[in-house]
Amino acid sequence: MNLILLGPPGAGKGTQAKRLEERYGLKQLSTGDMLRAAIAARTPLGQQVQEILDRGDLVTDAVMLDMIAERIAQPDCDRGFILDGFPRTVPQAEGLDEMLARHGKSLAVVIEMRVDEAALFTRIANRAALSTEKRADDTEETLRKRLGIYREQTAPIIPYYRDKGLLKVVDGMAEMDAVTHQIETILGFQPASAT
Numbered sequence: 001m002n003l004i005l006l007g008p009p010g011a012g013k014g015t016q017a018k019r020l021e022e023r024y025g026l027k028q029l030s031t032g033d034m035l036r037a038a039i040a041a042r043t044p045l046g047q048q049v050q051e052i053l054d055r056g057d058l059v060t061d062a063v064m065l066d067m068i069a070e071r072i073a074q075p076d077c078d079r080g081f082i083l084d085g086f087p088r089t090v091p092q093a094e095g096l097d098e099m100l101a102r103h104g105k106s107l108a109v110v111i112e113m114r115v116d117e118a119a120l121f122t123r124i125a126n127r128a129a130l131s132t133e134k135r136a137d138d139t140e141e142t143l144r145k146r147l148g149i150y151r152e153q154t155a156p157i158i159p160y161y162r163d164k165g166l167l168k169v170v171d172g173m174a175e176m177d178a179v180t181h182q183i184e185t186i187l188g189f190q191p192a193s194a195t
Contacts, residue, residue, distance in 0.1 A: 001080035007113030010120040025079040031086040110161040113172035
């Protein structure tokens with residue numbers, strides 16, 4: 001089962017993806033993690049990405065899609081994958097659909113974690129206060145900027161997936177376990193089957 005978790009920064013996508021990975025064997029694929037791993041491993045793709053970032057440019061959609069295609073072909077994705085942080089634009093969503101089709105794969109569902117933006121600032125502040133390692137995105141200024149980018153670039157993919165009949169919505173402001181339960185229900189998983 002292949003799915004996307006959508007939502008603004010701080011919505012809890014990474015937390016929920018990790019829970020699904022641990023409980024059901026779906027592989028969480030964070031494009032940020034993939035990029036960092038490729039750079040650290042100094043693979044040809046990683047070196048290409050480093051050069052792009054060193055120039056201050058964004059990694060192209062084609063490079064991201066090549067990286068995802070390479071990653072989903074690995075055995076740990078056989079049970080399915082969860083994309084977290086991609087796609088971020090309608091052209092990326094269209095490219096993802098085309099790439100998956102070429103590889104005989106498709107998305108089962110796209111889950112939007114709907115949250116109250118004002119409450120995200122409190123959530124981010126709490127996360128920063130509780131975390132032992134400081135995340136660069138755990139500041140109000142950074143969150144405000146990232147929310148603007150999300151509304152402008154990423155939110156338009158919500159109707160794209162709604163029109164395809166793939167979009168489901170969960171209350172991302174609910175307690176963490178309740179959000180997990182909502183997602184499990186959408187996916188048809190019985191919470192009792194958790195390992």
